Amino acid sequence: MNNITGNPAFALELNELTVRYGPGCPSCGESPESLDRNRCPVCGSVWAVRGVSLRAREGETLGIVGESGSGKSTLMRALHLDEAPTSGAYFLDGGEENLFGVSPRRRRYIRDSLLGMVYQNPYLGLRMFFSSGANVAEKLIAAGSRNVRGMTERAEYLFRYMEIPFSRVKEPPRNFSGGMQQRVQIAKAVANNPPVLLLDEVTTGLDLSVQARVLDLIKRVQREFGVTMIVVSHDLAVVRLLADRTAVMRDGVIIEQGLTDRILEDPRHVYTQTLVNSML
Amino acid sequence: MLKIKELSKEFIMHIQGGVRITSFSGVSLEVGGGSLLAVTGPSGIGKSSLLKCVYGTYRPTSGSVLYESGSGGTIDLAAADDWELLALRRAEIGYVSQFFHVLPRVSATEILTEPLIARGVPADEAGETARALLRRVGLDRALWEMYPATFSGGEKQRLNILRAVVTRPRLLLLDEPTASLDRGYKGRVIDLLLEIKSSGAAMLGVFHDRDALSALADSRYDMEAGRLLPAGGGATR
Numbered sequence: 478m479n480n481i482t483g484n485p486a487f488a489l490e491l492n493e494l495t496v497r498y499g500p501g502c503p504s505c506g507e508s509p510e511s512l513d514r515n516r517c518p519v520c521g522s523v524w525a526v527r528g529v530s531l532r533a534r535e536g537e538t539l540g541i542v543g544e545s546g547s548g549k550s551t552l553m554r555a556l557h558l559d560e561a562p563t564s565g566a567y568f569l570d571g572g573e574e575n576l577f578g579v580s581p582r583r584r585r586y587i588r589d590s591l592l593g594m595v596y597q598n599p600y601l602g603l604r605m606f607f608s609s610g611a612n613v614a615e616k617l618i619a620a621g622s623r624n625v626r627g628m629t630e631r632a633e634y635l636f637r638y639m640e641i642p643f644s645r646v647k648e649p650p651r652n653f654s655g656g657m658q659q660r661v662q663i664a665k666a667v668a669n670n671p672p673v674l675l676l677d678e679v680t681t682g683l684d685l686s687v688q689a690r691v692l693d694l695i696k697r698v699q700r701e702f703g704v705t706m707i708v709v710s711h712d713l714a715v716v717r718l719l720a721d722r723t724a725v726m727r728d729g730v731i732i733e734q735g736l737t738d739r740i741l742e743d744p745r746h747v748y749t750q751t752l753v754n755s756m757l
Numbered sequence: 758m759l760k761i762k763e764l765s766k767e768f769i770m771h772i773q774g775g776v777r778i779t780s781f782s783g784v785s786l787e788v789g790g791g792s793l794l795a796v797t798g799p800s801g802i803g804k805s806s807l808l809k810c811v812y813g814t815y816r817p818t819s820g821s822v823l824y825e826s827g828s829g830g831t832i833d834l835a836a837a838d839d840w841e842l843l844a845l846r847r848a849e850i851g852y853v854s855q856f857f858h859v860l861p862r863v864s865a866t867e868i869l870t871e872p873l874i875a876r877g878v879p880a881d882e883a884g885e886t887a888r889a890l891l892r893r894v895g896l897d898r899a900l901w902e903m904y905p906a907t908f909s910g911g912e913k914q915r916l917n918i919l920r921a922v923v924t925r926p927r928l929l930l931l932d933e934p935t936a937s938l939d940r941g942y943k944g945r946v947i948d949l950l951l952e953i954k955s956s957g958a959a960m961l962g963v964f965h966d967r968d969a970l971s972a973l974a975d976s977r978y979d980m981e982a983g984r985l986l987p988a989g990g991g992a993t994r
């Protein structure tokens with residue numbers, strides 16, 4: 478496996494990502510089969526993500542499914558450079574630089590300009606007591622915008638695109654419904670036209686009709702922004718709707734990945750078969 | 758254009774005690790450009806599975822599916838990686854599934870324009886192509902901007918066929934494309950498929966009815982017999 482530089486064919490490439498919470502010990506370090514699910518019975522460390530490798534081509538959507546606690550959010554935080562992983566290498570656009578090893582300043586630049594993230598919990602992605610407009614402006618400023626007029630126009634465009642009445646731009650997201658909060662998060666995440674968009678359970682917990690509207694919006698962004706997307710969901714139906722390829726995660730490990738229709742219709746792993754069979 | 762050699766598919770059902778189910782085995786056949794090979798045999802013999810193995814929805818257990826791609830070079834679809842399959846599906850392989858999976862909240866017209874726009878066709882031209890096709894298979898104009906979720910079986914099926922042919926694929930996989938159509942609409946669909954065939958596409962199809970079979974098929978592979986049989990007769994029961 479090429480760990481020094483990314484493969485130019487891929488817009489996003491993750492090699493052997495491991496995130497361990499806790500000190501680790503010889504037992505779990507040398508024999509992962511001794512783990513109890515993702516936890517080491519000897520030292521108590523949690524191996525939230527273990528040896529995960531992913532690739533996505535430009536404009537492609539990769540779905541990640543798995544049950545609660547399988548490590549999906551941890552993986553997404555690592556991809557957004559929110560926390561340093563235990564080990565692994567991460568490249569964008571076939572670049573030479575392992576993004577896990579860059580300076581804090583460079584990390585900030587990558588997060589602000591090359592990545593967009595939408596969190597399951599809008600409190601993680603938005604400043605709830607700032608105006609919605611300020612939330613988007615903050616992201617634009619972070620990527621170097623200084624022109625107030627330009628920023629206002631961009632915010633106006635994004636709000637219209639996300640079907641949020643511009644008259645509500647001065648209101649803080651805390652006043653909004655769950656679906657609207659997610660749409661503000663999406664506006665903020667795509668504000669700088671990042672090549673990579675990370676979506677973690679964006680529709681979980683929303684009413685079905687609200688969910689449908691957010692999903693339609695994501696489909697539109699997918700089509701019209703040409704962005705490479707990683708979509709995490711515990712719901713196979715969401716992934717079926719959005720993803721070209723799908724990876725199945727369990728206990729921190731990817732147990733199976735492939736074309737989404739193949740994962741749904743020809744699942745090989747016992748866990749994937751169970752998951753597909755439990756679909757409505 | 759398509760050469761299938763000793764193809765087999767087996768499923769292992771882990772949640773049912775690891776039973777092995779052989780879907781089909783030892784299928785060898787060839788389809789040339791500008792011709793249609795019909796696949797026949799009784800229900801459950803593995804006709805749909807065979808098509809899915811070609812399209813990549815199923816990973817064959819053994820054998821090969823050699824496809825001469827339009828971009829040059831022969832590729833074994835049974836061993837192709839995800840990205841090769843995605844690119845071929847986008848550019849040159851069409852598939853009409855037996856059951857139409859509607860995308861929620863996408864209108865009939867959009868279902869047809871989207872793949873064209875994704876390939877760089879200007880929106881107005883894509884719209885024209887879509888409308889011409891909708892007219893051609895006689896889909897009621899009132900339905901063009903509606904969501905297909907509420908369409909009848911026959912309406913859905915005509916749309917399903919159009920979705921696969923709108924990009925003019927070089928290889929077209931057809932799984933009972935005329936099953937729920939009445940005579941008039943069936944004729945229109947057959948005409949359309951004949952035109953696509955005569956433009957040089959290779960077609961592999963499962964047919965429910967004799968009319969379609971005799972109008973479209975140049976040769977016939979019977980999965981029960983495991984070999985080529987005379988093209989006439991032998992529609993799926």
Ligand SMILES: Nc1ncnc2c1ncn2[C@@H]1O[C@H](COP(=O)(O)OP(=O)(O)OP(=O)(O)O)[C@@H](O)[C@H]1O
Nearest residue numbers: 498515523525544545546547548549550551552711
């Ligand atoms: N900071 C942390 N310290 C210790 N353990 C953690 C920490 N963060 C996550 N974990 C553990 O890592 C594992 C993966 O958690 P994660 O939140 O990534 O799961 P998830 O797949 O996103 O679940 P859900 O579907 O419920 O959101 C869990 O066992 C969790 O308890």
Ligand SMILES: [Mg+2]
Nearest residue numbers: 549550597678
């Ligand atoms: Mg999570």
Ligand SMILES: [Zn+2]
Nearest residue numbers: 502505517520
């Ligand atoms: Zn340990």
